[in-house]
Amino acid sequence: RRYSTGTRLSDGLLFRQLFESESSTYTYLLADAVSKDAVLIDPVLETVDRDLKLIEELGLRLKTAVNTHCHADHVTGTGLMKTRLAGLKSAISKSSGAAADVLLSEGDRITFGNHYLTVRETPGHTDGCVTLVTQDEGVAFTGDALLIRGCGRTDFQQGCSKRLYASIQQKIFTLPDRCLVYPAHDYLGQTVSTVGEERAFNPRLTKSLEDFVAIMNNLNLPKPSKIDISVPANLVCGVHHV
Amino acid sequence: RRYSTGTRLSDGLLFRQLFESESSTYTYLLADAVSKDAVLIDPVLETVDRDLKLIEELGLRLKTAVNTHCHADHVTGTGLMKTRLAGLKSAISKSSGAAADVLLSEGDRITFGNHYLTVRETPGHTDGCVTLVTQDEGVAFTGDALLIRGCGRTDFQQGCSKRLYASIQQKIFTLPDRCLVYPAHDYLGQTVSTVGEERAFNPRLTKSLEDFVAIMNNLNLPKPSKIDISVPANLVCGVHHV
Ligand SMILES: [Fe+2]
Ligand SMILES: [Fe+2]
Numbered sequence: 001r002r003y004s005t006g007t008r009l010s011d012g013l014l015f016r017q018l019f020e021s022e023s024s025t026y027t028y029l030l031a032d033a034v035s036k037d038a039v040l041i042d043p044v045l046e047t048v049d050r051d052l053k054l055i056e057e058l059g060l061r062l063k064t065a066v067n068t069h070c071h072a073d074h075v076t077g078t079g080l081m082k083t084r085l086a087g088l089k090s091a092i093s094k095s096s097g098a099a100a101d102v103l104l105s106e107g108d109r110i111t112f113g114n115h116y117l118t119v120r121e122t123p124g125h126t127d128g129c130v131t132l133v134t135q136d137e138g139v140a141f142t143g144d145a146l147l148i149r150g151c152g153r154t155d156f157q158q159g160c161s162k163r164l165y166a167s168i169q170q171k172i173f174t175l176p177d178r179c180l181v182y183p184a185h186d187y188l189g190q191t192v193s194t195v196g197e198e199r200a201f202n203p204r205l206t207k208s209l210e211d212f213v214a215i216m217n218n219l220n221l222p223k224p225s226k227i228d229i230s231v232p233a234n235l236v237c238g239v240h241h242v
Numbered sequence: 243r244r245y246s247t248g249t250r251l252s253d254g255l256l257f258r259q260l261f262e263s264e265s266s267t268y269t270y271l272l273a274d275a276v277s278k279d280a281v282l283i284d285p286v287l288e289t290v291d292r293d294l295k296l297i298e299e300l301g302l303r304l305k306t307a308v309n310t311h312c313h314a315d316h317v318t319g320t321g322l323m324k325t326r327l328a329g330l331k332s333a334i335s336k337s338s339g340a341a342a343d344v345l346l347s348e349g350d351r352i353t354f355g356n357h358y359l360t361v362r363e364t365p366g367h368t369d370g371c372v373t374l375v376t377q378d379e380g381v382a383f384t385g386d387a388l389l390i391r392g393c394g395r396t397d398f399q400q401g402c403s404k405r406l407y408a409s410i411q412q413k414i415f416t417l418p419d420r421c422l423v424y425p426a427h428d429y430l431g432q433t434v435s436t437v438g439e440e441r442a443f444n445p446r447l448t449k450s451l452e453d454f455v456a457i458m459n460n461l462n463l464p465k466p467s468k469i470d471i472s473v474p475a476n477l478v479c480g481v482h483h484v
Pocket of ligand 1: 069070071072073125144152
């Protein structure tokens with residue numbers, strides 16, 4: 001049962017994975033099945049209407065819209081959502097340098113009903129990257145730190161491959177093997193992984209630190225097409241004056 | 243808890259949802275966590291390598307590759323997979339008119355370890371469409387019969403909107419509200435729904451039969467770009483001489 005995965009979340013926890021195809025971003029909706037309080041992780045500006053419609057249909061009350069980091073590839077939907085939903089609070093890590101209603105640090109909890117997500121700081125892709133972990137350590141939302149069989153790039157936005165390696169090894173790979181890994185992106189149609197699988201099969205993270213740094217230094221990736229728009233926008237919840 | 247959904251499958255059942263972006267097709271991998279026997283639903287030719295790699299990494303033994311129907315929008319991967327994996331059997335409904343090792347009919351079971359999927363015939367999009375249901379009725383793989391907030395088109399390939407309406411009402415909407423709905427396609431980044439949600443919110447299936455038929459008659463969709471290649475190929479597992 002080592003790599004066992006049903007996409008099994010704990011009792012009373014509503015869960016929905018959503019995808020934005022232009023930026024290949026996953027947005028995650030979690031809610032307390034009883035109280036209906038909800039959290040949205042990494043909403044994308046272009047899919048705000050879809051997400052709000054689903055939240056309404058499911059009868060949920062969205063309390064917090066949180067970004068795992070200041071994204072460079074898409075504009076966040078948190079600011080627009082705040083204009084639509086009274087009482088909604090945006091959240092992002094303090095180290096991101098971005099503005100939000102709630103600035104998160106290591107160990108902070110994002111509470112919704114009887115559930116909460118715990119913040120683990122996992123810098124390296126950016127300074128302000130966090131991984132959000134359910135209270136039973138059954139699910140980790142890893143943002144752009146750990147991707148399925150990959151990891152976030154480290155060649156811009158305070159990227160540091162040594163720091164990313166340490167973050168993943170110390171803050172993510174210390175979670176139980178069964179812990180589901182839901183990243184912020186996937187480009188190959190993969191929807192979920194587990195900590196056990198990534199520890200065994202991630203082509204970058206199964207390497208030594210030295211080899212990892214060499215791999216990351218030689219990716220030669222093009223600059224994200226939207227970075228000059230996205231990063232300034234995401235420093236202010238995706239919209240100015242919110 | 244009516245629309246409650248974690249993507250919760252039953253105990254000992256491994257599950258993975260995979261996506262092929264060109265045709266927006268979902269492929270589903272299910273396996274018995276103990277015996278490691280596996281079933282793959284709707285594999286796509288272009289993602290055979292990805293799927294086989296995952297199956298190998300997870301240590302699974304793929305017994306059956308099943309198509310929910312003879313697809314018009316992509317070429318199935320079952321034939322190519324059979325050339326790679328000894329003992330793999332292809333399956334499709336008898337009513338599809340396609341060739342395969344196993345021809346399925348209402349009530350048939352696709353067994354893998356201690357688990358099985360039960361075949362429900364759900365024609366209307368094509369004559370040979372089936373919905374595959376886990377033994378606890380917790381998950382339904384609805385193919386192109388029921389989509390998330392939509393349904394398969396009925397304007398080619400023996401399509402019949404009256405028949406599709408009856409199939410969904412009688413064979414899918416009779417499943418428990420909590421039953422997860424995993425379709426063959428989604429074009430809006432939605433990954434899963436539930437029978438309860440679709441009964442309440444599907445904009446087509448909440449209508450009367452007459453209104454449904456009128457909607458389906460007025461979609462004015464373009465012909466699928468790959469239909470002249472896909473359908474002949476899918477009548478023989480996606481490849482000739484297999
Ligand atoms: Fe990023
Ligand atoms: Fe189809």
